[in-house]
Amino acid sequence: MEDTQGRKLPFASDYMEGAHPALMQALVRTNMDSCAGYGLDEHSEAARTLIREACHAPAADVFFLAGGTQANACVIDCVLRPWQGVMAAESGHVSTHEAGAIEHGGHKVIVLSHHEGKVSASSVEACVVSWESDENHDHMVQPGMLYVSQPTEFGTLYSLSELEDLSRVCHAHDVALYVDGARLAYALASDKNDVTLVDLARLADAFYIGGTKCGCLLGEAVVFPRHNYVPHFFGMVKQHGALLAKGRLVGVQFRELFRDGLYERIGRGAVVAADQIRAACRELGYGLALDSPTNQVFVALDTTQLAALSQLVDMSFWEKMPDGRTVVRLATSWATREDDVDALIQALRSCR
DSSP states (O other), X not given: OOOTTOOOEEOSOSOOSOOOHHHHHHHHXXXXXXXXXXXXXXXXXXXXXXXXXXXXXTTOEEEEESOHHHHHHHHHHHHSOTTEEEEEETTSHHHHSSTTHHHHTTOOEEEEOOBTTBOOHHHHHHHHHHHHHOTTGGGSOEEEXXXXXXXXXXXXXXXXXXHHHHHHHHHHTTOEEEEEETTHHHHHTOTTOOOOHHHHHXXXXXXXXXXXXXXXXXXXXXXXXXXXXXXXXHHHHHHTTOOOTTTHHHHHXXXXXXXXXXXXHTTHHHHHHHHHHHHHHHHHTOEEEEOOSSSEEXXXXXXXXXXXXXXXXXXXXXXXXXXXXXXXXXEOOTTOOHHHHHHHHHXXXXXX
């Protein structure tokens, strides 16, 4: 609950803290190194090598960008032809929370129905076949890419089988598969996950490894498993205003994340904490809007519970339910403290 300085418990999102101490130490240690700009420095190149090794993709092209919306806008715009659009779940980040960034780049987001944030291979195929079979398709936006996220906006996970089906359908119709990995560390840390970095490199045409929400001050690593899949991507990033002059700031952090497997471990504490919160919600009789296996907890609160808990906890509004309850999201992160989890459970108990 609130501490003596009036601090609410921090569960609003998973990027509220700074950087993992190991990354901060690396940034301080390399602070006075004189480096080439734009991610062409030795730290960034070492990070690329480590990422290629982790993905078993020795020919992969790896680029470091500052944030997720920036990565999505650049990748989608550079992969698609001018007449093409990107398919995404109606709940997908590019569909809802990027202020029209994809459309601003000239590409329509083609929304698909979903179940708990996930689209099915059959719905993707139906969308593509509908365009292919329409005699007027030259007048229509062509589905040229599928965007999915792992985990989804609902904290749910695509299984390996589901991703394989999506990849098969996409490539049968010459559609690119792009995976948003903003919270990928929390997917990799979940007991329910069976998709690895190696699988993503095998199945996707492009994906990014999230850093901002997974221990970095800022930064995402965009991976194209096939070399030169997008020619001149470096220049296109510059054109989008997304090329960091001091690119080493991201490269240093990803070098540390992948030096000894830290990235694949960093999300574990967040998932354990979220599991504890979910268990407490069930025990206390709170309704869970869905059962996410990663670091996001979605709780349905009545008006009284919402008012009381809002005084004690920073949390995110998610949606209104037909019965009048409000679904809120409680997000844990690599930085979540055990004391805060205990205090949150106490707050939930006091607000029943």
